[in-house]
Amino acid sequence: MESVRTESPGLSIGQVAERTGLSVHALRFYEREGIIEQAVRRDGGGRRVYTEYDVAWLRVCIILRASGMPLPTIRRYTEMVRQGTGNETERLALMLEHRDRVNAQIAQLTQSLDLINHKVGVYEDILAANPADPSDSCVIPAG
Known part of the structure; x- marks a missing residue:
């Protein structure tokens, strides 16, 4: 999961919600809380544009959360991944x-x-x- 994010045509917040089972509200919350590993791009109209990498990362976070990992710990893990190797x-x-x-x-x-x-x-x-x-x-x- 800890690889470079590749750019794709992009997914809307609704498409990501459908693929992950998270609500649009939860996706916005995860973004605000720093749970999404890399900054979510915005299109010309300011709408969020997600990648397949974002969906894969969110699935990891969903599994960790379902296993009882607290959000602050998921955030800390996300920050460590964001920092890269070392x-x-x-x-x-x-x-x-x-x-x-x-x-x-x-x-x-x-x-x-x-x-x-x-x-x-x-x-x-x-x-x-x-x-x-x-x-x-x-x-x-x-x-």
């Missing part, structure tokens, strides 16, 4: 730290899913034992 150690540290947080989230979600699966089994057993009496479905054994 800060790969800092980029790696940022990604390793975030990976640890994501792994902790996965562990917590796995524990939650285990509990939910257990409870599903309990309810299925109750219903299988006495399917004709729905009043018994309210009685849940401990565990």
Whole structure:
């Protein structure tokens, strides 16, 4: 993702919103917050003109955000990429730290899913034992 942006005929803000799933408002917000890696060009009428590179960069940011990375951290990462080579150690540290947080989230979600699966089994057993009496479905054994 960290390559030179190539110029193309350009995409409108609406086209980028459609491709990324972000709203036009969110795209403007990301631009104001410095989340877009390179400055968005403007056409003669002052309208934003995005490139395929911008779309690819936004997809990376969307994935990072969906993984729980806070916007200030995404901004910091964007700034490091914008600076170019020489800060790969800092980029790696940022990604390793975030990976640890994501792994902790996965562990917590796995524990939650285990509990939910257990409870599903309990309810299925109750219903299988006495399917004709729905009043018994309210009685849940401990565990």
